[in-house]
Structure formats: structure tokens, C-alpha cells
Amino acid sequence: MVWNYFTAGDSFSLSSKGEIAIKTASYKDPTSGRGRSKTTTDIFSSPNRNGGRQNPLEFVVIGTGLVDSSDSVTYGETYETDPCIYSVNFKKTSDTKGFVGVNPDGDKRYQIQKLVLDIVRTRNEEREAHVPNATTQQQYFLQE
Numbered sequence: 001m002v003w004n005y006f007t008a009g010d011s012f013s014l015s016s017k018g019e020i021a022i023k024t025a026s027y028k029d030p031t032s033g034r035g036r037s038k039t040t041t042d043i044f045s046s047p048n049r050n051g052g053r054q055n056p057l058e059f060v061v062i063g064t065g066l067v068d069s070s071d072s073v074t075y076g077e078t079y080e081t082d083p084c085i086y087s088v089n090f091k092k093t094s095d096t097k098g099f100v101g102v103n104p105d106g107d108k109r110y111q112i113q114k115l116v117l118d119i120v121r122t123r124n125e126e127r128e129a130h131v132p133n134a135t136t137q138q139q140y141f142l143q144e
Contacts, residue, residue: 003117005063007109024111028101031110037069038062043076043088059088064110066090067098077122084121091116 006012009025040062042055055061062076071092078086097113 001117003063003112003115005060005110005112005115007111008103009109010111022113024099025101025103025109027103028099028109028111031068031098031100033068033070033098035069037066037071037074037090039074040076042079043086044078046079060110062088063090063112063115064098064100066092067096067110067112067115068100087120087122089118089120091118 009027010023012020012022014020040055040058042058043062045053045055045058048054058076062074066074073089073091075087075089093116095114099111101109103109
């Protein structure tokens with residue numbers, strides 16, 4: 001599957017032929033592509049025992065970290081282990097684009113275009129995720 005992530009100022013439109021036109025907010029520039037990406041063991045920001053969340057927006061943090069790094073892949077695993085651990089594999093391709101900027105309120109905001117995702121079931125004994133060659137079937141949009 002392909003993931004697109006938008007924040008304030010970004011937009012998209014669909015043509016009658018199903019083509020997607022994406023417009024990036026004017027305050028955003030392409031990401032630097034430097035540094036290293038992160039991994040996590042709480043990709044879906046599971047509630048803790050007090051009903052709160054230790055890692056809000058962890059999925060977004062891992063995705064934006066990848067597009068803003070020199071890495072081409074990273075992953076996040078689920079906190080839950082029963083019946084198994086799931087791994088979300090993130091992969092940059094030649095079609096993946098990332099943008100970042102500071103909005104008028106002073107907040108850092110990202111946009112991601114066409115980041116490939118795979119969700120795979122792993123055994124509890126396996127702690128390293130395998131990132132398979134993915135084919136893009138669907139595009140998902142998440143707007144903050």
C-alpha cells in the first residue's frame with residue numbers, strides 16, 4: 001500500500017480519470033535526506049495501563065523520520081505481542097517525496113507522498129523486521 005500524509009496547507013484533488021494532483025503548502029521545502037531513521041516497538045501508539053498513550057503519533061514520527069533521513073527503509077513493531085507481533089515496514093522508492101517547513105504559527109510540519117507500507121505478521125521470537133519488495137495497490141491519505 002502507499003501512504004500519503006498531509007498537514008495544514010497541503011491539498012489534493014482527484015481527476016475524473018482517477019489521477020491524483022498534490023499541492024504542497026508554500027512554506028514547505030523538500031526534506032534534507034540526511035541522518036538516520038528511527039524504529040519503534042509501539043507503532044500504533046497503544047494505550048498504557050492508565051488509559052493514556054506513551055507515544056502519540058508514533059506512526060507519523062517513524063514515517064516522517066524516514067523521509068527526512070538518508071535511509072531507504074525502516075520499521076515499527078506493535079507493542080502487543082499476543083497472539084503475535086506485527087511489523088509495519090516503511091520503504092522509500094524513487095516515487096517517494098518528503099517536504100518539511102515551519103508554518104506561520106511556528107510549528108514544524110511535514111508532507112509525505114507515496115511512501116510504501118507493508119504490514120506483516122512476525123513471530124514473537126523475531127525482533128528484526130524483513131522488508132519485502134512491495135507493490136503499490138492503493139493510496140491512503142491522512143491529513144492532520
